[in-house]
Amino acid sequence: MNFSSEYFLRRLFLAALLFFFFGSFLPVQAQQKYWVVLKDKKGVSFDPYQYFDAKALERRQRQNLPIYDETDKPINATYRQQITALSDSVSGESRWLNAIACFAQPTQLEKLRKLAFVREIIPFQVQPVVLAEVPDKYKVTLKADELKILQDQTASLGASVFREKNLNGKGIRIAILDAGFKGVDNTAAFEHLYKGKQVIKTWDFVKRREYVYDFATHGTLVLSCVAGRLNGHDIGLATGAEFLLARTERMYSERFSEEENWLAAMEWADKNGADIINSSLGYTNDRYFREQMNGRYAFVARAANLAARKGILVVNANGNDGTADWKILGTPADADSVLAVGGIDPKGLFHVNFSSYGPTADKRMKPNVSAFGIVVGAGPKGFEQTQGTSFSSPLVAGFAACAWQANRALTNMQLFKEIEKSGNLYPYFDYAHGFGMPQAQFLLNGRATEIKPTIKFETGKDQVMIVVKTEFMPDTTGPFVADTTGSGKKGTYLVKEKHPSANYVYYHIANPKGSLDRYYVIEVEDDPEVAAIKFEALRTGSVIRVFYKGYTGFYAH
Template sequence: MSFTSAIFLRRAIFAASLFFFLSSFLPVQAQQKFWVVLKDKKGVSFDPYQYFDAKAIERRQRQHLPLFDETDKPINAKYRHQIISLSDSVSGESRWLNAIACFAKPAQIEQLRKLDFVREIIPFQQQPAILAEIPEKYKVTLKADELEILQNQTASLGAAVFKEKGLNGKGIRIAILDAGFKGVNNTAAFEHLYKEKQLIKTWDFVKRNEYVYSYATHGTLVLSCIAGRLNGHDIGLATGAEFLLARTERMHSERFSEEENWLAAMEWADKNGADIINSSLGYTNDRYFREQMDGRYAFVARAANLAARKGILVVNANGNDGTADWKILGTPADADSVLAVGGIDPKSLFHVNFSSYGPTADKRMKPNVSAFGIVVGAGPKGFENTQGTSFASPLVAGFAACAWQGNRALTNMQLFREIEKSGDLYPYFDYAHGFGMPQAGNLLNGKPTDLKPTMQFEPGKEEVKIVIKTEFMPDTTGPVLTDTTGHGKNGVYLLKAKNPAANYVYYHIANPKGFLDRYYVVEVQDDPEVAVVKLEALRPGSIIRVFYKGYTGFYAH
């Protein structure tokens, strides 16, 4: 596990061809677990009014979506019966993916493969996943700097603006998929949720019962970062939202069912009327290659995009591999319709080192936005310091709930774009911050359009200089350059910003295809010349974008 306290799980689906490798080396009678993916749902009937919660029907109608599509229909009962008869056992199924999870021996798989209604058979991954519980050392009473983080983790997103407008997520239903919600049923931080009957439904997909209030505090902390309230402090923004709590992961080890549970929980959340799904799931290098982080390869990415197609806003942690060899995001954060959230350091106010980088394998920008990756949450024993994009994600989920409460006419994907556009860096972006931290003021009132240019470009024969205009220079000394790609390329070294309230210049170089070749953050001090870009490093058609003090400037080569 590459990160300190967040659950960002690293696993994925085997490629179908791996079956032949397994069957060649496993004993003849060895039992394995597989997805049996079916071709169709012929002859299946479906009544959405009987199946869906009224909130799910309302979500579809409000967004002018069909009440159901083929993916909502149940699996063909005759197909299921034949698969059961040819397998050792069946553990579950996915309507959305039209697939059944079963245990079977290689000879049985060969029989299943010959059925005319079977599209493909995909082995489950089998290695255990180790999940990290929040260490005891993170349990604290608040000191001055911790109180500052607590206040700023919501203030940095515009909490005061939402509060002024009376927006707290009321009427929005949020599903949280996690490893457990220990103490939520008897912890002071969630007393208001019980009092106002905002906890709508729970389900443990591991134990298959309704009790989710044990096993892990990770989900407890995540919930607190959306809706917690303790000692007069709002920990998250959406204290008025409704919640569905799903336990999908085992705390210490898992052999087969984690991915299956997550898929089932997505369908359960849809069925029970979720408007927003927050997840800290991420499959990375244990089962994937970087080129497979394209938002289409993994079942979990496909399922996340299907949820979006049904009008749900899916918010997912971008990952915590920024300092690991893997470095980039995991799936399903790579999915096109998933709002992937990166981490910000509360002290420097730019990318926190452990937060995973984008882009996706097909060069789409990720993360989409960012929020504090080092936070103060609440657990069974009170306030707790913790870190990880697992907690940046629920901060943004709470932001989304307040925003959607303020404008229910928006579709989920319109809201997705509005959240991006509200980012404090927008229209500037990079693969560390996305569009930056969403701002309630920008979302509700629009970004200022009368900004004066804060920098200028001074082109020469061999280089282009980025120069800050005199009237926007801060009263500090000497530039500090931070390479937010994390690689220290081209002689740029990783240096910590000296001033937490620093004035930063963000700039990137986009190639003719629109992908970023390089991007940086510069702390402006006493030298107005903050960067020099050699023309020989630019391809014809490249663009330099620079963001400083709310203004974005462009230079086309």
């Protein structure tokens, strides 16, 4: 068969074109992305007054923190040059963790490990972050049940108390780390923020540009749950706050960059004066084992704790794996200094089934507090009902902004504890609700010094009974019992919906080490004896705590 030279030229051109488009995707050797962690920052100079926004310096001074520490200094430029020369490419770095992110092949890794200033090399995990699904269709008007959710999602936290005291987060700067803020710059729900010049800075860490107003509406809805206002309704509590908007995630198609972007955004938020950081993300079973959810293993958890050391309150969603095999929280919600937020069902006012359970791997209580996990937010086309602890977290971030506005003398960790203590269940806690939903009236005005006991303990030959006192028995309601241990065996609610005025008894059994063996939510019927616990089920030193109508009772075994 004869072919002309023109034919061969066309084939050669086509082959070259295909190689141009696809050749870079054909690996020559196995290439992976790594964190190269450095030992020191020798010889590095740093001027905090040139680097930090005035609000960042003010935050440190107000909380009696150093103006800067070693983690704030940049990475040694000589170290960076050597790592760049020995790797395929360098994509980013974290001054806080003194680490450089690079792509490298196995032969290059050996050379990098031999550098005297390298402490360790850690491979990146590559599975995508999981964010809540956000519907594409939006509503301009609300049905009656949606309107009730919208009103109650802030009312349940004490919106009226904050409004009476003119607290709306003014003077507090909040950074939102998310997957995109589509339409925020021209959406009615955020018009007041732009009129008030309250959006201070933006940065897209995926595209490396200032523009963040495309790609995903997840961040749009999250921001609305902090500070949105539409058709006369406040969607979140902090409508007067200032904002830093950071796009860190590329939904559903992440490979290597999301952890790197998140760390960079934390440092950017600190540099630009954030008082509060809200992060509605979590890394779980695709990256880690349950025993690694200890608040110290993941880089994002370490960075979150570093942010807290710099005076920032970090608020993070607890996760949406309550009905999945994973069940428990993700990182960085596991970090000790992160205020992790679980989800509440607006209809029953207790744990919503998808909200991830605690505790951490080292048995610390998580979530710390809770807020509505089914909410009404706002997007480019109006209101939208959506769900996920992604939206519980910003509701609490807005609460925190108002609380901090009320008392700027508090440090971030003092505020953290005050928010916990304001929970509607406090001092009772469990691994589904934490201390419950923060309450503005408790945070600002405190609680009654004496609370009349609503329950009592009666002991028998082989058991202890939890009994509601006669004067606190409710009107007859339908039977309900739920086990919220998250064990996967008894986690089924026996009724789908109860009126919010239902009377719940919460109780848990804490072992001698202080962690919980079991916990329950029970609705009181017409029988005052709500539970009987066999002594054989208790260990010596175990404590039963019971919460009912504002009172917490204790029984020590």
